[in-house]
Amino acid sequence: MDEITGGGIPTGRPTLICGEAGSGKTLLSLEFIVRGAMEFNEPGVFMAFEEKAEELAMNVASIGFDLKKLQKENKIRLDYVHIDRSEIEETGEYDLEGLFIRLGYAIDSIGAKRVVMDTIENLFAGLTNQGILRAELRRLFQWLKEKGVTAVITGERGDGPSLTRQGLEEYVSDCVILLDHRVINQISTRRLRIIKYRGSVHGTNEYPFMIDEDGLSVLPVTSLILAKDVSIQRISSGIPALDNMLGGKGFFRGSSVLVSGTAGTGKTSIAACFANAACERGERCIYFAFEESPNQIIRNMRSIDINLQKHVDAGLLELHAARPTLQGLEQHLVVIHKQIRRFKPRAVVLDPITNLISIGSVGEVKGMLVRLIDFLMEEQITVMFTALTLNSVVSEQTDEGVSSLVDAWLLVRDIEFNGERNRGMYIMKSRGMKHSNQVREFIITDKGIDLVDVYLGPEGVLTGSAREAQKLQEQTGLALRSNALNMKDREIDRKRKMLEAQIANLKTEFESVEDELNKVYVEEELIKKIAGSNRDEMVRMRQEKGRSDNKKQKKK
Amino acid sequence: MGKSYKYELRLYIAGKTPKSTTALTNLQKYCEEHLQGQYKIEVIDLLKQPQLAEGDQIFAIPTLVRKVPEPIRKIIGDLSNEEKVLVGLDIRPVKMQL
Numbered sequence: 016m017d018e019i020t021g022g023g024i025p026t027g028r029p030t031l032i033c034g035e036a037g038s039g040k041t042l043l044s045l046e047f048i049v050r051g052a053m054e055f056n057e058p059g060v061f062m063a064f065e066e067k068a069e070e071l072a073m074n075v076a077s078i079g080f081d082l083k084k085l086q087k088e089n090k091i092r093l094d095y096v097h098i099d100r101s102e103i104e105e106t107g108e109y110d111l112e113g114l115f116i117r118l119g120y121a122i123d124s125i126g127a128k129r130v131v132m133d134t135i136e137n138l139f140a141g142l143t144n145q146g147i148l149r150a151e152l153r154r155l156f157q158w159l160k161e162k163g164v165t166a167v168i169t170g171e172r173g174d175g176p177s178l179t180r181q182g183l184e185e186y187v188s189d190c191v192i193l194l195d196h197r198v199i200n201q202i203s204t205r206r207l208r209i210i211k212y213r214g215s216v217h218g219t220n221e222y223p224f225m226i227d228e229d230g231l232s233v234l235p236v237t238s239l240i241l242a243k244d245v246s247i248q249r250i251s252s253g254i255p256a257l258d259n260m261l262g263g264k265g266f267f268r269g270s271s272v273l274v275s276g277t278a279g280t281g282k283t284s285i286a287a288c289f290a291n292a293a294c295e296r297g298e299r300c301i302y303f304a305f306e307e308s309p310n311q312i313i314r315n316m317r318s319i320d321i322n323l324q325k326h327v328d329a330g331l332l333e334l335h336a337a338r339p340t341l342q343g344l345e346q347h348l349v350v351i352h353k354q355i356r357r358f359k360p361r362a363v364v365l366d367p368i369t370n371l372i373s374i375g376s377v378g379e380v381k382g383m384l385v386r387l388i389d390f391l392m393e394e395q396i397t398v399m400f401t402a403l404t405l406n407s408v409v410s411e412q413t414d415e416g417v418s419s420l421v422d423a424w425l426l427v428r429d430i431e432f433n434g435e436r437n438r439g440m441y442i443m444k445s446r447g448m449k450h451s452n453q454v455r456e457f458i459i460t461d462k463g464i465d466l467v468d469v470y471l472g473p474e475g476v477l478t479g480s481a482r483e484a485q486k487l488q489e490q491t492g493l494a495l496r497s498n499a500l501n502m503k504d505r506e507i508d509r510k511r512k513m514l515e516a517q518i519a520n521l522k523t524e525f526e527s528v529e530d531e532l533n534k535v536y537v538e539e540e541l542i543k544k545i546a547g548s549n550r551d552e553m554v555r556m557r558q559e560k561g562r563s564d565n566k567k568q569k570k571k
Numbered sequence: 572m573g574k575s576y577k578y579e580l581r582l583y584i585a586g587k588t589p590k591s592t593t594a595l596t597n598l599q600k601y602c603e604e605h606l607q608g609q610y611k612i613e614v615i616d617l618l619k620q621p622q623l624a625e626g627d628q629i630f631a632i633p634t635l636v637r638k639v640p641e642p643i644r645k646i647i648g649d650l651s652n653e654e655k656v657l658v659g660l661d662i663r664p665v666k667m668q669l
Contacts (some may be wrong), residue, residue, distance in 0.1 A: 096628060096630055097628040108590050108593075108648055108649045108651070109590065109631045109632060109633060109634075109647045109648040109649065110590065110631065110632055111630055111631050111632070112585040112588075112617070112631075112632035113583060113585065113617060113629040113630045113631050113632045113634060114629075114630035114631070116585055116617040116618065116621045116629075116632075117617075117621065117629065117630065119621065120621030120622060
């Protein structure tokens, strides 16, 4: 409440709370008084025009306020103003000085800092002279301001555009808060809106609020800023093989994970694994179930060797089950908030968010989840949602529209093939980390959950027994092939040997031919040589003869 | 004052405002006229005794409260309309009985 008004309601000034019957006006104003008295030590005066002091005390005792004790300690003063038209006659001029005096006396007697006037409009019901009343009310608010008390005035919401039946907002103009009680799809949601607040930054949206045993709680629709600390710490998903797919380390702490899939694909099992892993690390975890009761989940998870009871006993795990139709979306959100704030878990599971759609439109569910994710991110809590996808393309795309919000999205789907159904899982997205792009077969055994690589054979992706069959087939194929290979090898060997023999044959043949050819060549060479030498001999002999002839001539 | 009157009236005022004075004068006038000897008027100034306001559920000033006879009746305003005051105090029939 203080968050959305930017620090609470204005001190020393009057605030108007208006709303329909049963929207929680009295409670809000009473809580203002009680909290003031108990937490800030500011005594308060509650002037009731509707309910008697004892009735009030009794009513709020159910939400944990002990008015009687506070009254005894002089921290709170209840003043019941009874106005009964049948007892009253009006003649001539009058004013509300009596009310002023009473209030003034009450304020002074306990030194009150806070004043509530619960449904001041009852005055209008009891008195006929509206002119006087209006003038007096104006004077009253002025007087309250001068007194320096923080006043809260409640008023019934009027018909039409006016905020209150008597147009009180005209007088009380510093802060106006509207409470609303709306029923959508048979589920009522209380909402609060700050219509005006002078001199304060405030959220203008409608904020859902709820009343439970701790009083009234409001939560902002969305946090105004997207500035969150992020963690680089990684935490395991509880399934080692899945961690491997996510770069070997799992999810980021404080991230949001969506697990979606058709019915019976094991979403809850994944979620339980995740919760189990968180508890094994010694961290606290809350599991919000919208489908199964806690005991059911514990029993069912035992079948896959996940013992959640152990963690419940150790106080690490809390299971909260509620039918979505139990209350409005916002109420669910408030409950979740409260549980988280109380238990301070490091991990949260919501299983499944799809069921929420039965109590709100897709847009509303998305709005709620955005708020939840915002809140959880701020608290550095890792959250896992599961969502049921129908067998249609459209829903797979949108998934309550949260798929764009979450950090990681695992898709579990049925692969129907060969007369059996198998589960396949892949990571649609995982922000900020390396992740596998492969479809893994996801098997649930009595030892837990495991992922195996799907078989990518010539016939496509195979899973389940088809995968096993294919593996066997492959093995036989391998044996056959190696056999065939052996035979081929031997044949090649033989052929080679044959060819080698042929080659040797040809070689010897070639050698003999070569020899033949060589012989001729050598002979020719010899002939050439011999002929050459003969010619030389002849030349020499002829020259020698000529010389001797010359000598003979010279001698002569 | 151990004597009990048929009419016990209490007028709540806050200081000597013109309205209060008018109311008191009017009241005394009517009572003298219609209830001679049968009434008692108690004037309470809330400025002096604010704690008394709660008891009779006073919120407007001036307020005339008829304590006796039962049931309690309240008349707010300066009592300028005699008719209304007498009807409000249920005095008319008394006079007619007389």
